[in-house]
Amino acid sequence: MNIAASVGPALALEVADAESIAELRHQAEGCTRCDLYRNATQIVFGEGPGKVEIVLVGEQPGDQEDLSGRPFVGPAGRLLDRCLDEAGLDRQRCYVTNAVKHFKFTPRGKRRLHSKPNAGEIKRCAWWLGAELNIIKPKLVVALGASALYALLGPKVKLKPERGHILYPANRPPVLVTIHPSYLLRIRDEAEQRRQRRDFVSDLHKAVEFQPLKVDSQP
Numbered sequence: 001m002n003i004a005a006s007v008g009p010a011l012a013l014e015v016a017d018a019e020s021i022a023e024l025r026h027q028a029e030g031c032t033r034c035d036l037y038r039n040a041t042q043i044v045f046g047e048g049p050g051k052v053e054i055v056l057v058g059e060q061p062g063d064q065e066d067l068s069g070r071p072f073v074g075p076a077g078r079l080l081d082r083c084l085d086e087a088g089l090d091r092q093r094c095y096v097t098n099a100v101k102h103f104k105f106t107p108r109g110k111r112r113l114h115s116k117p118n119a120g121e122i123k124r125c126a127w128w129l130g131a132e133l134n135i136i137k138p139k140l141v142v143a144l145g146a147s148a149l150y151a152l153l154g155p156k157v158k159l160k161p162e163r164g165h166i167l168y169p170a171n172r173p174p175v176l177v178t179i180h181p182s183y184l185l186r187i188r189d190e191a192e193q194r195r196q197r198r199d200f201v202s203d204l205h206k207a208v209e210f211q212p213l214k215v216d217s218q219p
Ligand code: SF4
Pocket: 028, 031, 032, 033, 034, 035, 036, 037, 043, 100, 101, 102, 121, 124, 125, 128
């Protein structure tokens, strides 16, 4: 059963204007709305087939995504693919994107270590995420982790108490709240990792079963 809760408007009320994802991506390639474009290899925009019902939103591209220019192709993306498969959700039928479109990292020798985007960067980049949702008009958005949740629903909605719930922001598609798959990769305790992975698959399965609320017609 879906647990519904009313929440305030999504963070980005003003967003980019474009007719298609291709046009939007083209616009975003020149984005300088925050500083993250300076050190990244390239923008990593969302991708998916033309018509989808479900949009998956992660945090930001990682090292492999930055190099390839595609979202969720690194270790967390491969784990996401396996969990989607177990949940019965076909990634090829989803649009996959991130709250922040450029890779933020800290150089450490030859490595580039993931660095969490801050609130200002997430707000700036919601300009693109909001426009993606306006064009796609999905029946459900899956927030993968706290940064995605912040971008979609603002600072008052927290991941832990809302995990596994479907929230209904005003004038936006419903949002299913769950963890980011990279969280599973960081858990050291095997039993805990198994439990969290099982819960993650269970959360994703709610997207498969989701039916939009019917709005009663006025008498
Ligand atoms: S991270 Fe987002 S807002 Fe910042 S430069 Fe890249 S596309 Fe623009």
